[in-house]
Amino acid sequence: xxxxxxxxxxxxxxxxxxxxxxxxxxxxxxxxxxxxxxxxxxxxxxxxxxxxxxxxxxxxxxxxxxxxxxxxxxxxxxxxxxxxxxxxxxxxxxxxxxxxxxxxxxxxxxxxxxxxxxxxxxxxxxxxxxxxxxxxxxxxxxxxxxxxxxxxxxxxxxxxxxxxxxxxxxxxxxxxxxxxxxxxxxxxxxxxxxxxxxxxxxxxxxxxxxxxxxxxxxxxxxxxxxxxxxxxxxxxxxxxxxxxxxxxxxxxxxxxxxxxxxxxxxxxxxxxxxxxxxxxxxxxxxxxxxxxxxxxxxxxxxxxxxxxxxxxxxxxxxxxxxxxxxxxxxxxxxxxxxxxxxxxxxxxxxxxxxxxxxxxxxxxxxxxxxxxxxxxxxxxxxxxxxxxxxxxxxxxxxxxxxxxxxxxxxxxxxxxxxx
Amino acid sequence: xxxxxxxxxxxxxxxxxxxxxxxxxxxxxxxxxxxxxxxxxxxxxxxxxxxxxxxxxxxxxxxxxxxxxxxxxxxxxxxxxxxxxxxxxxxxxxxxxxxxxxxxxxxxxxxxxxxxxxxxxxxxxxxxxxxxxxxxxxxxxxxxxxxxxxxxxxxxxxxxxxxxxxxxxxxxxxxxxxxxxxxxxxxxxxxxxxxxxxxxxxxxxxxxxxxxxxxxxxxxxxxxxxxxxxxxxxxxxxxxxxxxxxxxxxxxxxxxxxxxxxxxxxxxxxxxxxxxxxxxxxxxxxxxxxxxxxxxxxxxxxxxxxxxxxxxxxxxxxxxxxxxxxxxxxxxxxxxxxxxxxxxxxxxxxxxxxxxxxxxxxxxxxxxxxxxxxxxxxxxxxxxxxxxxxxxxxxxxxxxxxxxxxxxxxxxxxxxxxx
Numbered sequence: 001x002x003x004x005x006x007x008x009x010x011x012x013x014x015x016x017x018x019x020x021x022x023x024x025x026x027x028x029x030x031x032x033x034x035x036x037x038x039x040x041x042x043x044x045x046x047x048x049x050x051x052x053x054x055x056x057x058x059x060x061x062x063x064x065x066x067x068x069x070x071x072x073x074x075x076x077x078x079x080x081x082x083x084x085x086x087x088x089x090x091x092x093x094x095x096x097x098x099x100x101x102x103x104x105x106x107x108x109x110x111x112x113x114x115x116x117x118x119x120x121x122x123x124x125x126x127x128x129x130x131x132x133x134x135x136x137x138x139x140x141x142x143x144x145x146x147x148x149x150x151x152x153x154x155x156x157x158x159x160x161x162x163x164x165x166x167x168x169x170x171x172x173x174x175x176x177x178x179x180x181x182x183x184x185x186x187x188x189x190x191x192x193x194x195x196x197x198x199x200x201x202x203x204x205x206x207x208x209x210x211x212x213x214x215x216x217x218x219x220x221x222x223x224x225x226x227x228x229x230x231x232x233x234x235x236x237x238x239x240x241x242x243x244x245x246x247x248x249x250x251x252x253x254x255x256x257x258x259x260x261x262x263x264x265x266x267x268x269x270x271x272x273x274x275x276x277x278x279x280x281x282x283x284x285x286x287x288x289x290x291x292x293x294x295x296x297x298x299x300x301x302x303x304x305x306x307x308x309x310x311x312x313x314x315x316x317x318x319x320x321x322x323x324x325x326x327x328x329x330x331x332x333x334x335x336x337x338x339x340x341x342x343x344x345x346x347x348x349x350x351x352x353x354x355x356x357x358x359x360x361x362x363x364x365x366x367x368x369x370x371x372x373x374x375x376x377x378x379x380x381x382x383x384x385x386x387x388x389x390x391x392x393x394x395x396x397x398x399x400x401x402x403x404x405x406x407x408x409x410x411x412x413x414x415x416x417x418x419x
Numbered sequence: 420x421x422x423x424x425x426x427x428x429x430x431x432x433x434x435x436x437x438x439x440x441x442x443x444x445x446x447x448x449x450x451x452x453x454x455x456x457x458x459x460x461x462x463x464x465x466x467x468x469x470x471x472x473x474x475x476x477x478x479x480x481x482x483x484x485x486x487x488x489x490x491x492x493x494x495x496x497x498x499x500x501x502x503x504x505x506x507x508x509x510x511x512x513x514x515x516x517x518x519x520x521x522x523x524x525x526x527x528x529x530x531x532x533x534x535x536x537x538x539x540x541x542x543x544x545x546x547x548x549x550x551x552x553x554x555x556x557x558x559x560x561x562x563x564x565x566x567x568x569x570x571x572x573x574x575x576x577x578x579x580x581x582x583x584x585x586x587x588x589x590x591x592x593x594x595x596x597x598x599x600x601x602x603x604x605x606x607x608x609x610x611x612x613x614x615x616x617x618x619x620x621x622x623x624x625x626x627x628x629x630x631x632x633x634x635x636x637x638x639x640x641x642x643x644x645x646x647x648x649x650x651x652x653x654x655x656x657x658x659x660x661x662x663x664x665x666x667x668x669x670x671x672x673x674x675x676x677x678x679x680x681x682x683x684x685x686x687x688x689x690x691x692x693x694x695x696x697x698x699x700x701x702x703x704x705x706x707x708x709x710x711x712x713x714x715x716x717x718x719x720x721x722x723x724x725x726x727x728x729x730x731x732x733x734x735x736x737x738x739x740x741x742x743x744x745x746x747x748x749x750x751x752x753x754x755x756x757x758x759x760x761x762x763x764x765x766x767x768x769x770x771x772x773x774x775x776x777x778x779x780x781x782x783x784x785x786x787x788x789x790x791x792x793x794x795x796x797x798x799x800x801x802x803x804x805x806x807x808x809x810x811x812x813x814x815x816x817x818x819x820x821x822x823x824x825x826x827x828x829x830x831x832x833x834x835x836x837x838x
Contacts, residue, residue, distance in 0.1 A: 003470065004469055004470065007465050007467035008467065009467070033770065043745065044442040045442050047426075048423060052421075062675070063835060071490040071493075072490065074490075077423070079423070079490075095428075100435075157771070241759040241760075242763065291420060341660075344662065347475070350455075354458065360557060361557045362520060376521055380605070
């Protein structure tokens, strides 16, 4: 029996083969994401992986709706597996915002789902770091959010040579659009053309732009000029003051596909252009009002960064750490008469937070040693004497081969000092 | 717009009201679970939250099937949201077991789903720590697994006065059954009666037992005697050698509802009997063979511990930590001319792993101070001089009110030494 197409299993390292997904790499990414978000004062939230379908259809671009993983449940409700986190966040904020002083900064690491026609290697789920700031109109919030995005990638070892944030503005594009086309209802259609302009044949884009009353040339000139608005300038200055100026540039070729963005928008790309976008986000000042049925009106902005493209990028840049040392100590039980006392030693080490393993059943000494090495143990420990008050343990460092005989209370320090 | 019935949102502390679920408490529980499992040398895995329906119907008791959250997807597949993790684990193990040396020990913290008729306060999802040992028939593995269960609860502050593991044996019950009833196909029916005996009126249980050819008296006498099998004795001795003997007792009133258990089974209960079972598990030596269509035959055992009963128990026993200090440092910007340099200080602290916040927009000094205190900051920091090479920062401990003026490179140590 096999898993569903487009879904992933995550196995422990070392992986049997390279096309499997690593639970250890996933944990490494999640840990760095969490630590960086917390260093910025972002607080964790989460919502259900299932939501009423309506939450996503109320104001998502048509593109998202066609990709929804939706179904009817046993209670005849229309349900969708969440394709993105922002509508859930907006729903949660609308319900409880009064209790949280503005602006507030929240993060989450949800699993998200979509149901597209199956393509080779295309996944139907991924995990995504979501970071949002609620209740601040000033562009200082946009800068804070983008700095967090940059530092989340830096925390994984990526540098300004590896990635760049392409900063753009829905406002700039809206002004561009309004100057040339009086029919505001067609703005989203126009944004969709811009969103795909890099991936579309020029003639095709030109044709669509022409229908909307634009020339391909004027659009491309506007992108090429890349003249920052005052708002973008202040974001760039703020990022520069943090010493992160090398990580950002204005690029009006970015506009973001979703309908709900209102102000600055941005995407993170690898510099070599080998991968799809690593992350993307922007302002969505009207979404909370919409989701709350007009009751709550709060400015907001956020970004999402998925684990799939990021994992590929980390592998390509050799930034996946070795997951070699999987336990700290393997307790050797060479004499079965000492098993009971050795179990006490195992328990003592584990209670001190030292990851410890041993052979559950009787095993020859050299086999136990082999097992210790297979498990990536840093040390072996063997009970030499279990006399009450005078217990002695032989501790061997498997890297340096150094052996020492210690009292149990000296063990933890000796193990920890070896890093 | 509201969330689906039976699902939870998780909010950051401090919570607006007590009936909301805390993302911080959830993270606290997950962290302790993970740390304990890792200290035992268990390695993380995960599978998809959706699986083919067949994976769960192949050999679950009827009870589970009636509760499944299942549906038909856009590709006409019968799908279920996973109600338990063990079938997914068995599927994953069957696919890749050759690469992992036996026995191996794995853990996961999946979200699980069920769709029962909605009852007041009854949830349709929960998170569950799953720990399993694959490839070991010896009861030393059962003892190792139960010790991990005990220590996972101890890591959250619970003691032998708070909970106990009730240890039982499908083997013991099978022998009891086989001696009195020749029709092996009715054994599972019998187990179901035993499983519910504590929660059922005696007359009702007696009637059902009578139909199966048993008397209620002989069943109750067998439970009351609680005579451990040799296998259970060796588990209890092993747990005792670890100094955990106070946490376990034989109780044949436990049998576990699921069909696939084969050997020792156990459940964790609060001593006062106020809550449903905290955790439960046991041996399932035939499940992997079944899921792999007979290809792979590996003995296995595991337990699951949910977050809902556990959260209730921790609250009732006053073991939920204060989530008061949510950031370490709030950087005060009293003079807007220093904002740019102060952003540099913020960045410096965050890069050192110090959780740091500040006011995104200009704000009066006393308001910034109030904000720092609302965020639970331990310190405020104010840039006194940003002269290159001679920068000075005033650091104030908000608990002790102590103020010191330090060079940036002295800051991190001063902050960390205050715990």
